[in-house]
Amino acid sequence: MPTPPHPQPVQLDALGPRGPYRTRVPSTVHDVTGAEVARLSLVPPVYVTRALSALRGAEPVPAAQVDTLLAAAAEEFASGTVGGLDVPAYEDLVSRTAGTPLPVVRAATRGTARFVALARSSAEQGRPRGTFAGLAHMDAGHAVWARRGDVFAVNASGNHPGVHRLWLEALALGYRVAVRPSRREPFTPHRLVAALHRVGVRQDQLVLLPTDHRAADMLIRGADRTVVYGGDDVVARYAGDPRVLPQGPGRSKILVTADTDWRAHLDTIVASVADEGGTACVNATAVLVEGDPAPLAEALAASLSSLPSLPPQDQRAVLPVCGLERARALDSYLRLVAAGTRPWLGGDGIVEDLGDGSAVLRPAVHQAASAGAEQLRTELPFPCVWVAPWNRTDGTAPLRDTLVLTALTRDRSLLDRLVAEPTVANVHVGDHPTYWMAPGIPHDSYLSDFLMRGKAVVGTL
Structure with missing residues (x-):
């Protein structure tokens, strides 16, 4: 049975360098039905400035x-x-506010704990073989793996709890860390930061700074290195700033070539689209097929159409939920973008009204005319996939700007070109879903590529 609603709103304090901080007029956190479930203290710009100063003056967590x-x-x-x-x-609140299916949240709790425990060893995987973690053979000369700064900031998103797995590596590498949580789902970062404080990470080494947008800009400008999550506008805004690592849409894809029978991999294709509720950057938003894409699109639509429409906190839920007004806006946008495509699923709407002010976002499958169709760049926060034909003359161009590409092919020369393509971040060969991740394996390159550098050291003490 779903956990009953909390009788009183949860108080979520900012977690600053001197302890919890509670404002007199906090921001209200609502669940998908519009009910108030929490009150989040937003810190002013001056608080951000002082917190960053405290982080900069603190020592790293001892290695x-x-x-x-x-x-x-x-x-x-x-x-x-x-x-x-x-x-x-905690899991009930995350599910109710983010609209993420409860089973997905539960799996994310276990997955996040695993990534937390292995954060240091994961970060070490990115260390160049020619470098050392500290001073070693100085007189002979060697390379030291050194930080590019002292303070790391995270401007987080709220689409999935898993976004908070990555920044632990910065803490493990000696950065002092400031996390700005999403106001949509602040529970995961609050829980993670509070857990780290409880076990001995000092409050001036790690802070949680809920803010408005103006203070968030100060946080980004004041840190030495920052990861910022958002859409294409965020990527464009920070593209020229070497201190900022934008994390935008994943536009993950699946390629099926003629030498592979897609029927043997249909479950993997369906899971790539719909696992995690279809909300993650690693969910597939496009499937490209060498040959006629219609049979695959039809089978994919048939599988996705059977998924149930349930409130997010239901233990059987698999699809995302949001407020009814937002759901209708997403539906209207999809209809606009999908003009000219062949709808296999969702053409008559993707909104399932639950009658309590919220709605399930039903899956959508549309067939595009070509691999170069503009629709393939559209990523939406529910299981929405574009299926298109691909041929050898298209080459790798339609597969660019992809976070994860699952390649169902036996063509070794094609795989070599895909791995060599700079804008494809990860290639999964064969029956491996796009959402597969593991500690120590890069997500969008190693975070340490952004945080660290090799530094030559030679001399005698």
């Missing part, structure tokens, strides 16, 4: 303690009562 602290924090996050919330209460 010898990192693994122990991370392991303890992982356990606390996955099973403890943190900030007054036990695990079921």
Whole structure:
């Protein structure tokens, strides 16, 4: 049975360098039905400035303690009562506010704990073989793996709890970290930061700074390195700033060549589109087929059409939910973008009104005319996929700007070209869904590529 609604709104304080901070007029956090579930304290710009100054003056988490602290924090996050919330209460709130299906949230809790425990070893995977973690053979000369700064900031999104797995690597590498949570789903970063504080990470080494947009700009400008999540507008805004790593739409894809029978991989294709509720950057938004794409589109639509429409906190839920007004806006946008395509699913609407002010976002499958169709660049926050024909003369051009590409092919020369394509971040060969991830394996390159550098050291003490 779903967890009953919380009788009183949860108080989510900012977690600053001197402890929790609560404002007199907090921001209200609503669930997908519009009910108030939490009150989030937003810090003013001057607070951000002081917090960044405190982080800059603090020492890094001692390297010898990192693994122990991370392991303890992982356990606390996955099973403890943190900030007054036990695990079921935390997961219920995440599901209700983000509209993420409860089973997805539960899996994310376990997955996040695993990434937390392995954050240091994951970060180490990105260290160049020719560098050392500290001073070693100085007189002979060697390379040291050194930070590019001291303070790392995260301007987080709220589409999936898993976005908070990555920044732990910065903490493990010695950065002091400031996290700006999404006001849509602040519970995961609040729980993670509070868990790390509880096990011994100092408050001046890690802070949680909920802010409005003006203060968020100050946070980004004041940090040495920042990861910012958002859409194409965010990517364009920070494209020229070497201190900012924009994380935009994934536009993940699947390619099926003529030497592969897609029927044997249909479950993987369906899962790539709909797993995680279809909301993650690693969900497939396009499937390109060498030959006639219609049979695959038809089979994909048939599978996705059977998914149930349920409130997000239902244990059987698999599809995302949002407020009814937003759902209708997304439906209108999809109809506009999909003009000229062949709808296999969702052509008559993707909104399933639950009668409580919220709506399920039903899957959509549309067939585009060509691999170069503009629709293939459209990524929406539910299982929405564009199926299009692909041929050898198209080459790799339609597959560019892709976070994850699952290639169902036996063509080794094609795979070589896909791996060599600079704008394809990850290639999964064969029956591996686009959403597959593991600690130590790069997501969008190694984060340490952005945070660290090799520095030559030679001399004698």
